[in-house]
Amino acid sequence: MIPEITAPVALLDERGRLNRAAVGWTRTPLHDTSGVARRRGWRPPVAWGRNKRWEYWAVITPTHVVALVVSSIDYAAVHGIFCLDRRTGAQIAHDAIGVLGGSARLPGSLGGGPARGRTRAVRTEVEETPDGTRLRAEGARVSLDVVVPRPADHEAMGVVVPWSDRLVQYTVKDVGRTAYGRLIVDGEEVAVSEADSWAVHDHGRGRWPYDIAWNWGAGGGRVDGRVIGVQLGARWTAGTGSTENALYVDGRLTKIHHELDWRYTPGDWLAAWEVRGEGVELTFTPEHLRRAVTDLTVFFSKTHQVFGTWAGRVRDADGAWVEVREVYGFAEDVHNRW
Numbered sequence: 056m057i058p059e060i061t062a063p064v065a066l067l068d069e070r071g072r073l074n075r076a077a078v079g080w081t082r083t084p085l086h087d088t089s090g091v092a093r094r095r096g097w098r099p100p101v102a103w104g105r106n107k108r109w110e111y112w113a114v115i116t117p118t119h120v121v122a123l124v125v126s127s128i129d130y131a132a133v134h135g136i137f138c139l140d141r142r143t144g145a146q147i148a149h150d151a152i153g154v155l156g157g158s159a160r161l162p163g164s165l166g167g168g169p170a171r172g173r174t175r176a177v178r179t180e181v182e183e184t185p186d187g188t189r190l191r192a193e194g195a196r197v198s199l200d201v202v203v204p205r206p207a208d209h210e211a212m213g214v215v216v217p218w219s220d221r222l223v224q225y226t227v228k229d230v231g232r233t234a235y236g237r238l239i240v241d242g243e244e245v246a247v248s249e250a251d252s253w254a255v256h257d258h259g260r261g262r263w264p265y266d267i268a269w270n271w272g273a274g275g276g277r278v279d280g281r282v283i284g285v286q287l288g289a290r291w292t293a294g295t296g297s298t299e300n301a302l303y304v305d306g307r308l309t310k311i312h313h314e315l316d317w318r319y320t321p322g323d324w325l326a327a328w329e330v331r332g333e334g335v336e337l338t339f340t341p342e343h344l345r346r347a348v349t350d351l352t353v354f355f356s357k358t359h360q361v362f363g364t365w366a367g368r369v370r371d372a373d374g375a376w377v378e379v380r381e382v383y384g385f386a387e388d389v390h391n392r393w
Contacts, residue, residue, distance in 0.1 A: 056312045057214075057297050060085055066215065066225050066260070067091065071101030073223045078297070081213040082308050086225050088260035089163025092129065092156075102221060102262045104129050107393070108161045110170040110181045111257040112190050114201055114234045115275070115383055118142055119245050120362055121199055121238055123192040125172035125179045127156035128393055131354060134158065134172035134179055136194045137345070138240055139362060144343050147240070149194030151177040152351070165227055165258050187232075188256070201236035201247055203254040210308040211256070212286065216297045224261030230384075231275040231284030231303040232256075255384070266392045267291055270317050271299075272330065272339060274365045274384020281305055283382055285337065285365050287330055289317045300335070302369045302377060309372040311335065321388065324359050328386050334370035337379060339363060339386045353392075360387040 060079040067090035068074045077086060092106040100106055109126030120139040126132065132153040139146050151174035153159070162168035165183075172179040178193040187204040211229035218224075235249040253275040269291035275284040284303030292298050293314060300311035315332035328339040341361035349356045365382040 059310070063087065065090065066223065072220045073217055075217075077225075078215045078217050080215075080297070080310055082210040084165045084211065084213050084227055084258075086213060086215065087164050088225050089167070091163070091260045091262065092127070093163070100129070105222065105262040105265075107224075107259060107261055107263050108159075109257070109259045110161065111259075112181060112188075112203075113255045113385070114190065114199070114203075114238070114247065114252060115255070116238070116245060116247050116252045119238060119240065120385075121192075121197065123179045123181075123190060123199065125159055125161065125170050125181065127159040127161055128354070130155060132156045132159035132172065134174055134177045136177055136179065136192045136197050136199070138197045139343060139345065140240070141343070141362070146343075146345060147194075147196050148347070149177050149197065150349075151175070152349075152354075164260070188254075190236075190254075196241050198239040199237070201234050201238070201254075203232050203234045203256075204249070205232065206306055209306040210303070212299070212301045212308055212310065214297055214299055216261075216292050216295050216299070218264060218295060222262045222264055224259065224263060226261075226299060227256065227258040228273065228286045228288075228299055228301065229254075229256035229258075230273050230286050231282050231306060253383070263393065268388075268390040270386070270388055272328075272365070272384065272386035274382045275303075276382040278378055278380050278382065283377065283379055285369070285379060285382060285384065287315060287335075287337070287386075289315055300332075302371060304371055304377055307372075309370075311369075319386075319388070321359075324361055324388075328361070335367075337365055337367035337369065339365050339384075341386070355390075355392040357390045358387060359389075360385055
């Protein structure tokens with residue numbers, strides 16, 4: 056079991072290798088990741104081509120899901136806006152890939168400044184403020200300007216996943232935060248109300264293996280007056296000693312340290328997904344499927360992402376079962392060569 060870290064720490068050492076003292080998890084962002092993709096004089100960054108940095112946000116309303124990503128993978132910048140109409144199943148995707156990373160601006164560490172993606176097709180911006188996060192995105196058919204408040208006592212899980220001293224990932228997974236603002240889809244304004252809209256954040260900084268696959272699932276909502284958030288992952292963390300599994304109840308985090316068993320049928324993506332493990336009994340019921348494939352030879356990505364509801368139960372830090380009922384979110388199966 057990896058330890059909980061409670062003081063600031065650098066992810067990498069002076070050589071640009073993993074700082075073993077950084078391996079652990081946090082309730083609030085404490086890791087300095089500015090060493091990832093940092094140039095040293097005239098030389099390219101350590102492990103050039105393996106450095107991956109991104110900000111991904113999804114906002115879920117009763118009628119729509121909208122997501123934005125701004126990212127750099129050294130040799131390319133990958134940006135996108137995705138919008139799902141939950142009422143009809145209609146989907147819109149604005150995607151842009153830039154050569155090298157010039158179209159992406161990403162802070163070295165979470166909270167270190169705004170993240171921006173600038174291309175002709177997609178414009179995205181993520182800006183941390185003292186009270187929350189502002190998300191802005193602009194595409195041909197989708198426009199977003201949303202604020203995600205951050206309650207003073209809200210916890211967000213950060214975790215370091217070490218494959219080796221050279222390859223390592225730091226991720227922050229933040230769920231169970233409300234959202235409000237404006238979403239415009241094909242000229243129609245969509246209500247984004249704090250009463251029933253939720254946000255999911257995936258912050259990533261690290262150096263990845265070239266060929267890797269993962270599962271990720273998340274969601275947030277209210278159950279019996281409590282704010283419930285689920286955060287689940289699999290495959291990419293196997294064998295590292297770290298996991299990204301957690302339960303959130305009214306902003307309080309319960310870290311789930313063991314790997315979970317994901318059961319679903321590739322090809323029959325809209326059938327039920329089961330996630331089981333010690334203290335975790337969850338079923339995901341899909342409603343909509345998103346398929347996305349990018350094949351640029353050196354960069355390949357295949358995603359099957361389903362949207363729907365989580366139900367079941369999870370044990371909290373006190374050992375009590377917490378009911379999860381009709382918590383809307385997503386689950387995905389992804390394979391990347393990058």
